[in-house]
Amino acid sequence: MDFYHLQSFTTKKRVDEKASYTQDENGNPLDVVYDYNYIKARLNFYDLRHTPISHLKYMDFFPIRDRSKIITKGEGATPLYRLEALGKELGLSRLYIKNEGMNPTGVFKDRGTCVEITKAREIGAKAVCVASTGNMAASVSAYAAQAGLPCYVLVPEGTPVGKLAQTLVYGARVLQIRGHYDDCVRLAREMAEKYGYHLCGDYAFRREGQKSAAYEIIEQLGWQSPDVLICPVGFGTNLAGIYKGFVEFQKLGFIDRLPVIVGVQASGCSPIADAYQRGKRVCVPIERPDTIAGAVAVGNPGDAPFLFEAFSKTRGFALKCDDDEILEAQAILGRKESIFVEPSSALPLAGVFQMMKDKEKRRFLISKSGSDSPKIVLIATGNGLKDPRAVLKKYATPPSADPNMSEIDRFLRFKLYKLGTSPKIRERERIVVETGDDMNLKRADELIRREFGLTLPRTYLEDVRKLAQIFKQKGKPISRIDFQRIIEDTLKERAKRKVLEFKDFKVETSLNARPSARVSVRQGLRTYEGCSEGVGPFDAIINAFKKAIPSMHSPSFELTDYIVEIDSAKTDATVKATITMRDELGNKVIGTGTSPDIIVASVLAYEEGYNLLLNSHENS
Numbered sequence: 001m002d003f004y005h006l007q008s009f010t011t012k013k014r015v016d017e018k019a020s021y022t023q024d025e026n027g028n029p030l031d032v033v034y035d036y037n038y039i040k041a042r043l044n045f046y047d048l049r050h051t052p053i054s055h056l057k058y059m060d061f062f063p064i065r066d067r068s069k070i071i072t073k074g075e076g077a078t079p080l081y082r083l084e085a086l087g088k089e090l091g092l093s094r095l096y097i098k099n100e101g102m103n104p105t106g107v108f109k110d111r112g113t114c115v116e117i118t119k120a121r122e123i124g125a126k127a128v129c130v131a132s133t134g135n136m137a138a139s140v141s142a143y144a145a146q147a148g149l150p151c152y153v154l155v156p157e158g159t160p161v162g163k164l165a166q167t168l169v170y171g172a173r174v175l176q177i178r179g180h181y182d183d184c185v186r187l188a189r190e191m192a193e194k195y196g197y198h199l200c201g202d203y204a205f206r207r208e209g210q211k212s213a214a215y216e217i218i219e220q221l222g223w224q225s226p227d228v229l230i231c232p233v234g235f236g237t238n239l240a241g242i243y244k245g246f247v248e249f250q251k252l253g254f255i256d257r258l259p260v261i262v263g264v265q266a267s268g269c270s271p272i273a274d275a276y277q278r279g280k281r282v283c284v285p286i287e288r289p290d291t292i293a294g295a296v297a298v299g300n301p302g303d304a305p306f307l308f309e310a311f312s313k314t315r316g317f318a319l320k321c322d323d324d325e326i327l328e329a330q331a332i333l334g335r336k337e338s339i340f341v342e343p344s345s346a347l348p349l350a351g352v353f354q355m356m357k358d359k360e361k362r363r364f365l366i367s368k369s370g371s372d373s374p375k376i377v378l379i380a381t382g383n384g385l386k387d388p389r390a391v392l393k394k395y396a397t398p399p400s401a402d403p404n405m406s407e408i409d410r411f412l413r414f415k416l417y418k419l420g421t422s423p424k425i426r427e428r429e430r431i432v433v434e435t436g437d438d439m440n441l442k443r444a445d446e447l448i449r450r451e452f453g454l455t456l457p458r459t460y461l462e463d464v465r466k467l468a469q470i471f472k473q474k475g476k477p478i479s480r481i482d483f484q485r486i487i488e489d490t491l492k493e494r495a496k497r498k499v500l501e502f503k504d505f506k507v508e509t510s511l512n513a514r515p516s517a518r519v520s521v522r523q524g525l526r527t528y529e530g531c532s533e534g535v536g537p538f539d540a541i542i543n544a545f546k547k548a549i550p551s552m553h554s555p556s557f558e559l560t561d562y563i564v565e566i567d568s569a570k571t572d573a574t575v576k577a578t579i580t581m582r583d584e585l586g587n588k589v590i591g592t593g594t595s596p597d598i599i600v601a602s603v604l605a606y607e608e609g610y611n612l613l614l615n616s617h618e619n620s
């Protein structure tokens with residue numbers, strides 16, 4: 001007799017592990033069922049309590065038969081911090097966070113991957129494949145690399161760079177799918193069947209690995225259960241595993257009761273929270289998830305049945321929070337507790353804020369009179385470095401300065417760091433200057449005070465006015481985020497002296513011919529003209545610029561990077577161009593430009609970079 005078997009979670013019918021380890025014949029999730037008497041007999045209770053905390057010390061609770069096959073990277077044993085500052089503010093004296101971002105690839109998934117890749121080796125897999133929103137890909141490819149197994153990965157196009165970079169470095173063979181996570185799941189399954197790869201993902205064996213987070217929390221709280229456990233939910237595997245871990249330790253008598261299980265989803269993809277609110281136990285799949293918390297953007301959460309059971313057995317429930325609440329919680333965790341998490345991992349704290357405002361839900365968090373305050377544990381699922389672009393949306397680009405002390409003085413005197421945090425996402429599009437409105441110095445001053453709490457000297461206001469003028473000429477209103485970009489640009493602008501300036505340019509471009517450009521360049525009181533062609537309009541302008549400028553002024557340099565970004569998804573969006581240039585001496589400068597016109601933004605960035613290079617030549 002084996003010490004475990006697989007069975008359908010819904011029908012309880014046994015499933016042959018060799019035929020399928022992913023789902024039953026109706027597509028329902030499988031569960032691993034153990035002979036707990038066997039586990040108890042094998043378990044060394046003394047060791048369990050007296051050896052250092054680690055994921056593998058709980059090996060007896062994993063469905064692993066051949067321990068020589070184990071692939072581990074030292075996952076688990078993540079810290080459980082007490083949130084002192086936040087707890088004090090909220091009046092929650094026993095608020096904790098389990099920092100799962102400290103796992104080897106920066107995410108809780110490593111616990112499950114350890115079990116899953118060990119199983120793949122036991123089964124004798126030759127290659128593995130996996131669908132992922134990014135973190136699973138990085139985790140599975142790391143463990144597969146250690147096992148020497150080729151790893152095929154399907155991710156939705158546009159996966160965050162941190163996750164994609166990790167996956168590529170671990171040597172995975174990555175295909176980006178033009179679709180959502182659920183498309184990747186479907187295709188990975190077919191790919192596994194057709195090519196004989198071992199399928200990794202949100203399946204039964206992975207869930208078993210996730211249980212160790214619960215064991216560790218119990219151990220870290222001095223062999224006690226928390227009162228409330230709050231966790232982000234995508235597919236549901238992590239929370240299902242954690243819940244199962246608590247149930248097992250209750251069965252073995254290590255704890256006397258279960259925590260209230262709370263799952264938090266993103267409003268842009270909340271099938272479980274929506275079903276819960278409707279009083280249903282069946283999810284309606286979300287076709288097009290839309291949230292900044294990409295790691296929980298799972299439209300069809302396969303492990304929902306486990307969670308509905310967890311909610312009903314623990315008086316638990318599911319919540320949803322929107323992107324603004326998520327980013328706010330993420331910023332607060334960083335600022336108040338110096339924990340940097342990715343957006344999905346901020347969901348539990350966002351959930352706490354929401355519960356504190358709700359009379360019904362508040363009861364779970366605050367102490368009843370006379371009793372100790374509840375022990376609340378939040379699961380911080382992943383490290384913030386995974387998805388830095390999501391964070392940078394919330395913060396302004398810090399000002400740049402020339403390397404001298406007067407710039408530091410200026411930075412402190414005018415409190416330029418105040419630009420650092422911008423308001424909520426939905427605030428970004430608010431119009432602060434209507435189309436065609438004039439911007440004078442007084443107006444600029446008032447606006448900057450109101451929007452940023454900054455008082456800038458007149459020289460800057462002059463620049464703000466000039467940049468705002470470009471918007472007027474192009475017939476575009478200035479939104480809050482446009483205005484922020486203008487100020488960012490202005491603060492940068494002050495650092496330099498303009499030797500050469502674009503006076504104007506004209507460019508002609510068409511679908512089937514090379515673009516041509518004519519530019520006039522100003523140096524002091526003189527103006528020079530030049531014409532040229534290029535492969536694109538910007539290239540043509542730059543070639544014409546080079547022809548126009550007097551030869552004494554042409555340092556030799558190359559562009560090493562050119563990034564164009566927009567702040568909204570409209571064709572009239574404001575464009576921020578960033579150009580990096582390097583000259584033959586190795587001097588590197590970065591020019592930026594902001595305009596509703598992509599060519600103008602690029603030209604401004606180029607002009608700035610060019611002048612910075614000229615200045616650095618004069619200085620050296």
Ligand SMILES: *Cc1c(COP(=O)(O)O)cnc(C)c1O
Binds near residue numbers: 135136344
């Ligand atoms: C995968 C992931 C989740 C969601 O976990 P599920 O097991 O899919 O519910 C949450 N946060 C992060 C950072 C993740 O990578």
